[in-house]
Amino acid sequence: MSFTKSIITFLASLLGLNIVFTQSDFESLGETAFALNTNISSDCKINFALRSRYYLYQDESFNFENRQIDLVHFSTFSIDYNKSVSFGLQYRFRESIDGGSNELRVTQQFNYTKKREGLRFGHRIRIEQRILNEFTIFRTRYRFALDFPLKGQKLDVNEAYFIGAVEALLSMSKSIRPEFDQRTTVQIGWLLPHQLRLQLGLEYRFEAFNLNTEERLFVLTSAILKI
Numbered sequence: 001m002s003f004t005k006s007i008i009t010f011l012a013s014l015l016g017l018n019i020v021f022t023q024s025d026f027e028s029l030g031e032t033a034f035a036l037n038t039n040i041s042s043d044c045k046i047n048f049a050l051r052s053r054y055y056l057y058q059d060e061s062f063n064f065e066n067r068q069i070d071l072v073h074f075s076t077f078s079i080d081y082n083k084s085v086s087f088g089l090q091y092r093f094r095e096s097i098d099g100g101s102n103e104l105r106v107t108q109q110f111n112y113t114k115k116r117e118g119l120r121f122g123h124r125i126r127i128e129q130r131i132l133n134e135f136t137i138f139r140t141r142y143r144f145a146l147d148f149p150l151k152g153q154k155l156d157v158n159e160a161y162f163i164g165a166v167e168a169l170l171s172m173s174k175s176i177r178p179e180f181d182q183r184t185t186v187q188i189g190w191l192l193p194h195q196l197r198l199q200l201g202l203e204y205r206f207e208a209f210n211l212n213t214e215e216r217l218f219v220l221t222s223a224i225l226k227i
Helices: 002-013
Strands: 026-041 044-058 061-080 083-093 103-116 119-132 136-149 159-172 179-192 196-207 214-226
Touching: 061 103
Parallel strands: 026 214
Antiparallel strands: 026 044, 044 061, 061 083, 083 103, 103 119, 119 136, 136 159, 159 179, 179 196, 196 214
16 A cells, blocks of 8 residues: 555645645545547537546545446537537436435536647636435536647647646535535646547545535546547
8 A cells, every 4th residue: 555655645746735644634536537529510529428436545544445437428519719618418326336426417618718839728617507316516617727738839649748727616505505626637648549548647626625625636547539
C-alpha cells in the first residue's frame, strides 16, 4: 500500500496539493471511462460513454471497492462555429453495488469555445436534474477549461496534449441545504491512430465546502474513440 500512497502523493503534487492521508474527511477514487463520439451531420454529434467509479482510499486506509457504473448519452447541436447546446441523459447504478441510491440525471448544456493559435479555451454552463430514490437535486455548474498540444501549435497523430479545468457547482433541493463544490482537473492526453484518444489525469474536489468540507482526489483514465 505504501507504493500506492506514493503514486497518489506524486500525482497530487502536479496539482500543487498537500494531501494528509490521516484526515478522516479525505477519500481517493478512481474513474475509468470509455466513450464513443460520432457526427450525425455537420451540426449534430452524439456521444455515448460507460464509466466505472471505485474507491482507492477511504476510512484512513487503502482498498479497492466498486462504487458505481454510469451510462451516459449526450447530443450536441452547433449554433455556430464556436457555440453549441447539448442535452444529456445519464443513469447511475449504485444500489446493487454499494447500497447507494440509483440516479437518473437530465442535463442541459451551453458551450462556448475560442482558439488562439495552439491554445483553445472554453466556457461551459450546465443545468442538471439529479433524480434519486428519495429526492431530486437541482444543480448548476460553470467550468472554464483550456487545452493545447505539448508540441507545436497543431495536434498530430501520436502527439500529446494538456487539458486543465476549474469548475464551480451549486446543488439545491427541498431535502438538503444548498451545497457549493469546487473542482480542479489536470489531464495529459495522446492522439493515437484511428481517431483514438487516451487520457490520464487527476481531479481534486472540495465538496460542500460551505457546510462541512469533504475532499476527494480522483484518478482519471479514459479512452475516447471517434467513429
